[in-house]
Amino acid sequence: MTKLIDLVNISKSFDDTLVLDDLNLYIRENEFLTLLGPSGCGKTTTLRIIGGFTTPDQGKVIFDGKDITGVAPNKRPLNTVFQKYALFPHMNIEENIAFGLKIKNKPKQYIKDKIQYALKLVNLDGYGKRMPDQLSGGQQQRIAIARAIVNEPKVLLLDEPLGALDLKLRQDMQYELIRLKNELGITFIYVTHDQEEALTMSDTIVVMNQGYIQQIGTPEDIYNEPENAFVADFIGDSNIIPGIMIKDELVEILGHRFACVDTGFGTNKPVDVVIRPEDVELVTPGTGTISGKVSHIIFKGVHYEMEVMAAGFEWLVQSTKMFPVGTEVDIKIDPFNIQIMNKPESEDEEAVKLDE
Amino acid sequence: MSRKYLAAPYLLWALAFVLIPLGMIVYYGLTDSNGAVTLSNILAISSPEHRKALYLAIGLSLISTVLCLLMGYPLAMILASTGMGKGAFVVLVFILPMWMNFLLRTMAWQTLLEKNGVINNLLGVLGLPPISIINTGGAIILGMIYNFLPFMVLPIHTSLSKxxxxxxxxxxxxxxxxxxxxxxxxxxxxxxxxxxxxxMVFIPALTTFVISNLLGGSKILLIGNVIEQEFTQTGNWNLGSGLSMVLMIFILVSMITTFITDKEEA
Structure with a gap:
């Protein structure tokens, strides 16, 4: 796949606060790319720079081989779906959807057909004559998407479009967006702070923190092989434990040795070890590696979430099997489920190094 | 239940100072000096001098309203687009004159515009011919715009900021x-x-008599001046009330039309 958008050495500050520092990122054609991170990480600023609403202090935005850094938003071949829908409150749904097409002086019949097509696509056939305030949040958001896609943009930018919706609706809309993306065959750039949303929908996830890219990868990469403690912690729950890499494929955690699959860290090197709570196996005493005692248990619906005190560390464990508080258990971990990360010498160094 | 009584002071106020005077206007307007019911006070609007005063008032206040809108809208946009701190300062500059007495501000214009006033003296110093604005319709429009412009700017500013x-x-x-x-x-x-x-600009401009008294001299009579004179000089409360009612009905009808056209457009 070819590069469609290329962000080159982008920096941006607001009032002396550095929001983006020398960011480099490319987006491929027909990709569903998600910018994921906590608030203030620079993800929305990145999206606004692509959309043209914010000008970077330094760096270039290349679109399809052309430098569009100084091009006004209305001249860019992309459309945005805003967080709070931003429908025109004085126009009905049809007029909202037709806005971009009327600006481009498209023929009446073409506009009419496009409105019908777009309303069908977002499953809101027959809502054309209503006013935006007569629609629910989810319906308004779907209209905002319809209003953007009738212009046939090469790229659709989505700024936390599901942020204001309740959980059930959000999940429905996630499937809806994936379906739309596949039907339209255009590039989606999606901004969210919701890691589950990012994992569900994306082809590529870009994890950001404090203006730096922490990791770029597929949802599986990001979840299973986080490159640092920030990513591991931000994407789902995890046990992050300091350890020592004894040699290739052998790590010591809390005084106990575990077989793992990572290599190339050297010998006797301090590292961080990430183990997902669902990868911690609880077995009968004597059959595991570390013994401990269940100290907490909550029922979460799909599984039980337990805290197990073992070797001086409180392990977070998720399991469909229930172990009552006080049960003596052993902890066992499959070598494939142990993820080794280099220890950062300082927080800054961690961020900068990964940005390169 | 008891919360209802909290509105009592206001209701009393409205009764004493709004409804009763309004009822008295209607009573005076529909009777003659002997107390007999008549429509002559209302029909008096069709006399040439009253009609002229009404048309003049409508004309001048319409011009003022349009000019206020043309000046006020861009100003409101600038206010709404400047940053919070700066915007607040500019809004203050606009509201500041409103803290001074309305009469005083208008009298200041009288001093400025007089034949031997500040402006003509300045023009004289510069070797330019004097201008005569005072006692013209132009002076009245100037006074209306000066006094009522903030009332145009502020509501537009509010709706733009929203x-x-x-x-x-x-x-x-x-x-x-x-x-x-x-x-x-x-x-x-x-x-x-x-x-x-x-x-907020058209209604006070249409009914004003202070601005036209001070800046129009006694030469230019607006409908407001005619009504004022009937009450204070001629002492014909019946005629004054009748003409007031005509003005009220005119305002009511024009406002209702405005709101209806606006709703239809939306």
Whole structure:
């Protein structure tokens, strides 16, 4: 796949606060790319720079081989779906959807057909004559998407479009967006702070923190092989434990040795070890590696979430099997489920190094 | 239940100072000096001098309202677009004159515009011929605009500030240039502010007699001056009340028409 958008050495500050520092990122054609991170990480600023609403202090935005850094938003071949829908409150749904097409002086019949097509696509056939305030949040958001896609943009930018919706609706809309993306065959750039949303929908996830890219990868990469403690912690729950890499494929955690699959860290090197709570196996005493005692248990619906005190560390464990508080258990971990990360010498160094 | 009584002071106030005087106006307007019912006070509006005063008042206040709108709208836009700190300062500059007495401000214009006033003295120093604005319709329009412009700017400013910045961004995102964003999004969304601005300028301008007294001399009579004279000089309360009622009905009808046209457009 070819590069469609290329962000080159982008920096941006607001009032002396550095929001983006020398960011480099490319987006491929027909990709569903998600910018994921906590608030203030620079993800929305990145999206606004692509959309043209914010000008970077330094760096270039290349679109399809052309430098569009100084091009006004209305001249860019992309459309945005805003967080709070931003429908025109004085126009009905049809007029909202037709806005971009009327600006481009498209023929009446073409506009009419496009409105019908777009309303069908977002499953809101027959809502054309209503006013935006007569629609629910989810319906308004779907209209905002319809209003953007009738212009046939090469790229659709989505700024936390599901942020204001309740959980059930959000999940429905996630499937809806994936379906739309596949039907339209255009590039989606999606901004969210919701890691589950990012994992569900994306082809590529870009994890950001404090203006730096922490990791770029597929949802599986990001979840299973986080490159640092920030990513591991931000994407789902995890046990992050300091350890020592004894040699290739052998790590010591809390005084106990575990077989793992990572290599190339050297010998006797301090590292961080990430183990997902669902990868911690609880077995009968004597059959595991570390013994401990269940100290907490909550029922979460799909599984039980337990805290197990073992070797001086409180392990977070998720399991469909229930172990009552006080049960003596052993902890066992499959070598494939142990993820080794280099220890950062300082927080800054961690961020900068990964940005390169 | 008891919360109802909290409105009692206001109701009492409204009764004593709004409803009863209004009832008295209606009573005087529909009777003659002997107390007999008549329509002559109302029909008196058709006499040439009264008609002239009414048309003049409508003409001058319409011109003032339009000029206030043309000046006030861009100003409100500048206010709404400047940053919070700066905007607040400029709003203050605009409101500041409103803290001074209305009469005093208008009398100041009298001093400025007089034949031997400040402006003509300045022109004389510069070797320029004097201008005579005082006692003309132009002076009255100037006084109306000066006094009522803030009432146009503030409601428009309020409605412009309420527009979601993302709605404007969305319009640009969908390909609209500056003009298209203004005429298709910003202007239609600010119409409620424009309407209350027009109302707040047109009604006081139409009914004023102070501005026309001070800046128009006794030569230019607006309907407000005629009514004032009937009450204070001629002592014909019946005729004054009758003409007041005509003015009230005119305002009521024009406001209702404005609101209805606005609703139909929306």
């Amino acid at each position: 527009i979601d910045v993302n709605v404007v961004n969305a319009a640009r995102d969908l390909g609209a240039n500056g003009f298209q964003v203004f005429f298709r999004v910003i202007l239609p969304l600010s119409i409620p502010g424009v309407i209350s601005g027009i109302t």
